[in-house]
Amino acid sequence: MYDPELLRTFLAVAQSLSFTGAGAGLSLSQPTVSQHVRRLEQAVGRPLFVRDTHSVTLTADGEAMADFARSILAAHEQAVAYFTGSGLSGRLRFGVTDDLALTPVPRILRDFRQLYPRIDLELTVSQSGALQRRVESGHLDVAFVKQAAGEGRGHLVRRDRLIWAAAPGTKLESGRRVALVVYQGPSISRSLGLQALERAGLPYRVTCTVRGVLGVVAAARAGLGVAIFARSLVPDDLIELPASAGLPDVGAIDLVLLTNPRSATEPAEALTAAILASGHPVKSRQD
Numbered sequence: 001m002y003d004p005e006l007l008r009t010f011l012a013v014a015q016s017l018s019f020t021g022a023g024a025g026l027s028l029s030q031p032t033v034s035q036h037v038r039r040l041e042q043a044v045g046r047p048l049f050v051r052d053t054h055s056v057t058l059t060a061d062g063e064a065m066a067d068f069a070r071s072i073l074a075a076h077e078q079a080v081a082y083f084t085g086s087g088l089s090g091r092l093r094f095g096v097t098d099d100l101a102l103t104p105v106p107r108i109l110r111d112f113r114q115l116y117p118r119i120d121l122e123l124t125v126s127q128s129g130a131l132q133r134r135v136e137s138g139h140l141d142v143a144f145v146k147q148a149a150g151e152g153r154g155h156l157v158r159r160d161r162l163i164w165a166a167a168p169g170t171k172l173e174s175g176r177r178v179a180l181v182v183y184q185g186p187s188i189s190r191s192l193g194l195q196a197l198e199r200a201g202l203p204y205r206v207t208c209t210v211r212g213v214l215g216v217v218a219a220a221r222a223g224l225g226v227a228i229f230a231r232s233l234v235p236d237d238l239i240e241l242p243a244s245a246g247l248p249d250v251g252a253i254d255l256v257l258l259t260n261p262r263s264a265t266e267p268a269e270a271l272t273a274a275i276l277a278s279g280h281p282v283k284s285r286q287d
Contacts, residue, residue: 002043004076007069008276009036010048014066015158017056025156025256040065073277078115089118092267095131095143096123099213099233100255105144105275112274119267129186132258141263142271146188146230146253154256155272160230162189162250164241167223172245178204179225184211189228192250200248230255 012022013033023033041048048062058066096105113121124134128145135143149159172178178197182190197204208219217235220227226241230253234240241247257275259268 002040002069002072004073006036006040006043007073009033010040011066011069011073011276012156013037013049013056014058014062014069016156017058017159019056021150021156021159024152025154070277077273077277088116088266088270090264090267091120091122092264092271093122093124093139093141094271095134095140095145096125097128097131097145097213098125099230100144100146101125103233108274112271115274116267116270119270121271127183127186128188135258135260138260138262141260141268143258144275145256145258147256148188148192149252149254151254154258155276156254156256157276158232158255159252160232160255161252162192162228163231163234164193164226164245164247164250165220165229165234165238166226166241167221168237168239170223170226170239170241172226172241172247174246176203178202178247179207180204181208181210181216181219181225181227182206183216184209188253189230189250192253193228196248196250202246202248 009022009026009028009032012026013019016022016025019033019037020030022028023030026033028036037049044061044065046061047059048065050057050059094109109121109123113119124131124140126134128147131140131143131145132147134140144157145154147153180193182193185191194204207225208215210216210219216227216229217238219225220238221235226247227238228250229238231240257272259272
């Protein structure tokens with residue numbers, strides 16, 4: 001049986017592709033993260049990562065272990081919940097961004113409520129900045145939000161690339177301003193996208209400004225402009241524009257769990273563990 005602690009560390013590295021980043025998310029030193037991965041590699045008898053001075057990548061065995069690790073940790077959490085979860089009770093205020101609320105996160109919350117029926121779960125859906133402020137002010141216990149890559153706050157669930165997406169058949173004409181569909185400010189994707197266009201010297205015009213992800217998706221589907229999404233959150237009926245479209249790289253964001261240190265520890269830790277154990281609470285295929 002593989003040690004759950006080693007599997008959690010391994011998954012953190014697999015998701016961030018960074019030993020340092022994984023350590024920050026788990027509150028572990030980089031040498032400790034390396035030791036955990038080395039012990040797991042010794043236990044399986046195969047290398048799980050290819051490492052050099054510039055990058056970290058999963059081997060084929062590492063990809064397989066990532067799937068096994070998620071299943072093992074999920075089973076472990078269910079077993080713990082079965083024998084101890086019924087004793088947890090209280091109020092848990094959870095916040096999530098609207099685009100993440102359209103992913104398997106609701107299924108995770110449903111399973112959580114079944115495992116911990118005595119915890120009163122209250123859900124708030126809003127933008128990342130507003131949720132972060134509510135955690136800091138003590139109005140939320142846990143929040144699942146997006147933040148700038150490498151910002152280092154909270155538990156890292158996944159690092160994702162931001163991409164340009166539009167309706168199929170969309171063509172960008174050289175010399176014409178790029179039509180954009182964006183969130184109202186403040187918004188991480190809006191800020192990073194506009195900064196990237198300005199650095200590249202590309203003219204643009206905002207054709208649609210919306211408050212929520214449904215508005216972004218509807219406007220992009222209608223062909224009103226190009227939108228910015230985390231790659232894992234692109235709807236199936238929109239396409240990622242290729243590099244040949246001439247739009248600049250937007251960069252990456254981190255999907256993280258923020259917790260209020262003044263909240264009841266056990267319910268918040270139980271929900272955090274459930275989301276982290278799920279591995280990919282989004283499709284593996286915004287604010």
